[in-house]
Amino acid sequence: xxxxxxxxxxxxxxxxxxxxxxxxxxxxxxxxxxxxxxxxxxxxxxxxxxxxxxxxxxxxxxxxxxxxxxxxxxxxxxxxxxxxxxxxxxxxxxxxxxxxxxxxxxxxxxxxxxxxxxxxxxxxxxxxxxxxxxxxxxxxxxxxxxxxxxxxxxxxxxxxxxxxxxxxxxxxxxxxxxxxxxxxxxxxxxxxxxxxxxxxxxxxxxxxxxxxxxxxxxxxxxxxxxxxxxxxxxxxxxxxxxxxxxxxxxxxxxxxxxxxxxxxxxxxxxxxxxxxxxxxxxxxxxxxxxxxxxxxxxxxxxxxxxxxxxxxxxxxxxxxxxxxxxxxxxxxxxxxxxxxxxxxxxxxxxxxxxxxxxxxxxxxxxxxxxxxxxxxxxxxxxxxxxxxxxxxxxxxxxxxxxxxxxxxxxxxxxxxxxxxxxxxxxxxxxxxxxxxxxxxxxxxxxxxxxxxxxxxxxxxxxxxxxxxxxx
Amino acid sequence: xxxxxxxxxxxxxxxxxxxxxxxxxxxxxxxxxxxxxxxxxxxxxxxxxxxxxxxxxxxxxxxxxxxxxxxxxxxxxxxxxxxxxxxxxxxxxxxxxxxxxxxxxxxxxxxxxxxxxxxxxxxxxxxxxxxxxxxxxxxxxxxxxxxxxxxxxxxxxxxxxxxxxxxxxxxxxxxxxxxxxxxxxxxxxxxxxxxxxxxxxxxxxxxxxxxxxxxxxxxxxxxxxxxxxxxxxxxxxxxxxxxxxxxxxxxxxxxxxxxxxxxxxxxxxxxxxxxxxxxxxxxxxxxxxxxxxxxxxxxxxxxxxxxxxxxxxxxxxxxxxxxxxxxxxxxxxxxxxxxxxxxxxxxxxxxxxxxxxxxxxxxxxxxxxxxxxxxxxxxxxxxxxxxxxxxxxxxxxxxxxxxxxxxxxxxxxxxxxxxxxxxxxxxxxxxxxxxxxxxxxxxxxxxxxxxxxxxxxxxxxxxxxxxxxxx
Numbered sequence: 048x049x050x051x052x053x054x055x056x057x058x059x060x061x062x063x064x065x066x067x068x069x070x071x072x073x074x075x076x077x078x079x080x081x082x083x084x085x086x087x088x089x090x091x092x093x094x095x096x097x098x099x100x101x102x103x104x105x106x107x108x109x110x111x112x113x114x115x116x117x118x119x120x121x122x123x124x125x126x127x128x129x130x131x132x133x134x135x136x137x138x139x140x141x142x143x144x145x146x147x148x149x150x151x152x153x154x155x156x157x158x159x160x161x162x163x164x165x166x167x168x169x170x171x172x173x174x175x176x177x178x179x180x181x182x183x184x185x186x187x188x189x190x191x192x193x194x195x196x197x198x199x200x201x202x203x204x205x206x207x208x209x210x211x212x213x214x215x216x217x218x219x220x221x222x223x224x225x226x227x228x229x230x231x232x233x234x235x236x237x238x239x240x241x242x243x244x245x246x247x248x249x250x251x252x253x254x255x256x257x258x259x260x261x262x263x264x265x266x267x268x269x270x271x272x273x274x275x276x277x278x279x280x281x282x283x284x285x286x287x288x289x290x291x292x293x294x295x296x297x298x299x300x301x302x303x304x305x306x307x308x309x310x311x312x313x314x315x316x317x318x319x320x321x322x323x324x325x326x327x328x329x330x331x332x333x334x335x336x337x338x339x340x341x342x343x344x345x346x347x348x349x350x351x352x353x354x355x356x357x358x359x360x361x362x363x364x365x366x367x368x369x370x371x372x373x374x375x376x377x378x379x380x381x382x383x384x385x386x387x388x389x390x391x392x393x394x395x396x397x398x399x400x401x402x403x404x405x406x407x408x409x410x411x412x413x414x415x416x417x418x419x420x421x422x423x424x425x426x427x428x429x430x431x432x433x434x435x436x437x438x439x440x441x442x443x444x445x446x447x448x449x450x451x452x453x454x455x456x457x458x459x460x461x462x463x464x465x466x467x468x469x470x471x472x473x474x475x476x477x478x479x480x481x482x483x484x485x486x487x488x489x490x491x492x493x494x495x496x497x498x499x500x501x502x503x504x505x506x507x508x509x510x511x512x513x514x515x516x517x518x
Numbered sequence: 519x520x521x522x523x524x525x526x527x528x529x530x531x532x533x534x535x536x537x538x539x540x541x542x543x544x545x546x547x548x549x550x551x552x553x554x555x556x557x558x559x560x561x562x563x564x565x566x567x568x569x570x571x572x573x574x575x576x577x578x579x580x581x582x583x584x585x586x587x588x589x590x591x592x593x594x595x596x597x598x599x600x601x602x603x604x605x606x607x608x609x610x611x612x613x614x615x616x617x618x619x620x621x622x623x624x625x626x627x628x629x630x631x632x633x634x635x636x637x638x639x640x641x642x643x644x645x646x647x648x649x650x651x652x653x654x655x656x657x658x659x660x661x662x663x664x665x666x667x668x669x670x671x672x673x674x675x676x677x678x679x680x681x682x683x684x685x686x687x688x689x690x691x692x693x694x695x696x697x698x699x700x701x702x703x704x705x706x707x708x709x710x711x712x713x714x715x716x717x718x719x720x721x722x723x724x725x726x727x728x729x730x731x732x733x734x735x736x737x738x739x740x741x742x743x744x745x746x747x748x749x750x751x752x753x754x755x756x757x758x759x760x761x762x763x764x765x766x767x768x769x770x771x772x773x774x775x776x777x778x779x780x781x782x783x784x785x786x787x788x789x790x791x792x793x794x795x796x797x798x799x800x801x802x803x804x805x806x807x808x809x810x811x812x813x814x815x816x817x818x819x820x821x822x823x824x825x826x827x828x829x830x831x832x833x834x835x836x837x838x839x840x841x842x843x844x845x846x847x848x849x850x851x852x853x854x855x856x857x858x859x860x861x862x863x864x865x866x867x868x869x870x871x872x873x874x875x876x877x878x879x880x881x882x883x884x885x886x887x888x889x890x891x892x893x894x895x896x897x898x899x900x901x902x903x904x905x906x907x908x909x910x911x912x913x914x915x916x917x918x919x920x921x922x923x924x925x926x927x928x929x930x931x932x933x934x935x936x937x938x939x940x941x942x943x944x945x946x947x948x949x950x951x952x953x954x955x956x957x958x959x960x961x962x963x964x965x966x967x968x969x970x971x972x973x974x975x976x977x978x979x980x981x982x983x984x985x986x987x988x989x
Contacts (some may be wrong), residue, residue, distance in 0.1 A: 107631070131632075
């Protein structure tokens with residue numbers, strides 16, 4: 048059977064997400080993200096158009112390293128202002144029945160107990176259409192917004208995240224049995240205390256007693272997304288993630304990453320097909336290739352390279368240096384970044400890539416068939432499973448894709464066709480049940496297995512436990 | 519002019535909120551709270567029916583002191599399962615235009631920066647219809663769900679809450695100027711960095727750099743509710759609250775509380791009318807008094823006293839003692855509770871009140887005119903401003919009130935009549951602007967006043983500040 052595409056729209060509750068300057072395109076609706084109708088209109092469009100989900104990115108701070116301040120980010124609307132992503136989901140859920148929601152949330156700053164409850168609530172309200180994009184946050188300003196002096200180092204963030212997930216699995220999978228709710232009206236027994244238990248988690252970073260407050264939602268654990276390409280991230284993804292959203296820089300590097308990610312799942316005792324990989328895709332489609340190219344040229348005129356420089360969180364300013372000098376010859380001071388200092392290229396060459404829309408590794412400009420061909424080749428050649436479609440224009444990018452590409456992909460058997468209105472997000476993506484498969488780490492807590500045993504639900508062990516080291 | 523009623527429905531995202539056993543009433547919809555349609559149907563009903571707001575209570579743990587465990591609470595569906603209250607607001611907002619939302623959230627366990635963003639997001643999505651019921655949490659299990667050994671003491675919780683609000687006021691009122699958004703497309707300037715500033719809060723409990731991530735919402739600071747009757751709580755309310763939700767035990771005590779609360783606002787430099795007081799009200803109405811009494815009798819049959827015992831978090835079990843003994847003669851061990859040991863009454867007398875629906879201080883059973891008379895007398899005699907209507911049956915309690923009482927109150931000029939579809943919650947309650955009045959503490963931060971001065975937005979002071987003592 049042909050591999051099916053996971054088709055997500057890449058969104059963020061902000062003005063300028065990743066196509067800087069393009070908020071200015073005529074009729075672009077990005078300035079409307081504060082309005083509830085922006086989201087309900089978008090949700091209807093995507094559901095009707097055959098999208099699997101809307102993927103909502105997030106940050107908890109500003110990009111303030113470029114030129115030593117947040118000025119560029121603020122001027123360009125670069126992810127500031129931004130709003131809480133999870134809060135738009137119930138509005139979108141109220142007007143749809145099948146569309147999924149991938150919500151970014153960080154494990155670094157907010158306590159696991161409340162987030163577990165929020166996600167269970169959203170899974171109830173959406174009838175099982177929620178995914179969680181697990182991130183650990185990287186902006187120094189985000190740390191300083193949360194009572195810290197600066198970022199927690201990368202590996203510690205992943206250690207915290209691993210324990211955070213352990214807490215959530217215990218709450219979601221282990222705290223309530225499926226048959227806990229009795230609703231016996233004659234005896235006024237809504238739920239059976241023998242089937243609901245505390246989790247008594249005592250770890251290095253968190254102590255959480257439980258029980259989980261919501262009843263089991265349709266998926267229990269929401270579909271687990273992560274976005275990563277580091278080594279710690281790949282190991283983390285192999286253990287936890289069902290869908291990994293990754294970039295990769297080049298097509299070759301992405302292909303290698305896909306392999307490493309799926310290997311990592313196998314190392315964690317799972318099957319290769321239990322971990323799907325999706326990537327950002329730039330698609331500019333029109334009835335003819337010439338029109339698509341003209342559209343790209345028009346979009347490009349609105350693109351602003353400085354937005355990309357600020358977004359990439361460069362702690363040095365390429366525009367302040369002689370464009371003919373080699374980057375490696377510059378004195379960049381205390382250079383620390385997510386991005387390596389490129390070698391063998393000049394400042395001018397380094398700058399040239401910023402703001403050019405076609406620099407997205409997976410990028411295609413063309414007519415319906417050309418776009419569909421490209422997508423098919425990504426799926427098959429890279430062993431990729433899906434895309435987060437970059438928006439140049441909201442909502443025209445999605446609408447163009449729906450009108451011009453979806454019918455072709457559908458004809459070619461590349462879309463998830465189910466019109467089942469009772470489908471969960473996990474069911475839709477994996478074509479099987481609503482819950483995590485048995486080979487996932489989280490399921491070890493089902494039925495209260497691997498949780499501390501106590502007599503019933505009395506005698507809390509946590510009251511006398513030693514304090515956790517953080518949080 | 520006659521005093522107008524603030525008319526709220528008292529709700530909670532759970533099965534059994536405060537009328538224990540009554541979830542079993544025929545056609546009661548409480549078991550549907552996981553469904554999004556429960557909330558959207560309710561919101562439409564309340565908006566059409568003339569309610570000002572739906573008030574959403576919350577807890578972050580279980581009632582596990584009664585008989586030393588959570589068994590009674592779990593059996594009765596007593597606030598467990600429960601779901602996140604804020605998550606149902608966007609769904610209700612998507613189908614309404616005027617209804618307000620009072621959302622309970624605790625200042626004790628989750629960081630202020632993210633909550634400030636969530637509330638601003640909700641204020642944007644609702645176009646200014648959000649209120650926040652500020653609580654500090656009291657359940658020991660809630661503390662143990664958030665990495666603590668037990669409850670933080672009452673006064674410390676209020677000290678933390680005071681600083682928490684200070685952080686939020688800086689973010690909401692001081693971080694962005696009203697004219698910060700320029701949306702200059704020609705120059706790609708979405709916002710003016712000179713009009714957006716960090717808050718650089720360095721306090722005892724929190725350190726928050728900012729800037730606030732969302733742009734200013736319609737109300738900026740949502741309408742501030744608190745629920746209190748302690749001395750620390752009254753002082754806190756005088757400084758912060760716009761609407762205080764309070765019980766009071768008896769009608770006389772409530773009248774006294776109303777006076778103390780309004781005095782407390784005056785002590786804080788505000789006007790008496792800047793602080794409104796609302797209370798729970800039990801209303802059972804029918805076309806005739808006889809029918810209303812029959813309805814009460816029917817409801818009473820479903821009431822379960824044990825639910826109330828567990829809910830009141832009694833650490834001793836009255837049902838385990840001789841009903842003829844005086845309560846004060848019992849050896850109650852380490853008795854600590856929100857409730858005083860009553861003096862001069864027997865165990866049997868103490869028990870008698872539990873589960874009797876007419877024990878609500880403000881309670882009326884009758885026909886339309888009788889109920890309206892009672893409400894008018896509460897407003898005028900107690901100097902009370904409004905009610906949170908207790909639900910015995912969902913949604914019949916609200917529907918009965920809408921059909922039988924609202925028309926009478928409307929005729930008597932006691933309701934807020936505006937059909938202005940662009941009204942904010944603050945505008946609706948106070949009949950003036952959308953924003954906090956100038957005499958409120960929060961407004962001292964407007965325009966960046968009383969915030970640390972730094973050169974533009976660079977050179978973060980928090981990176982080198984001493985660590986905060988908690989959080």
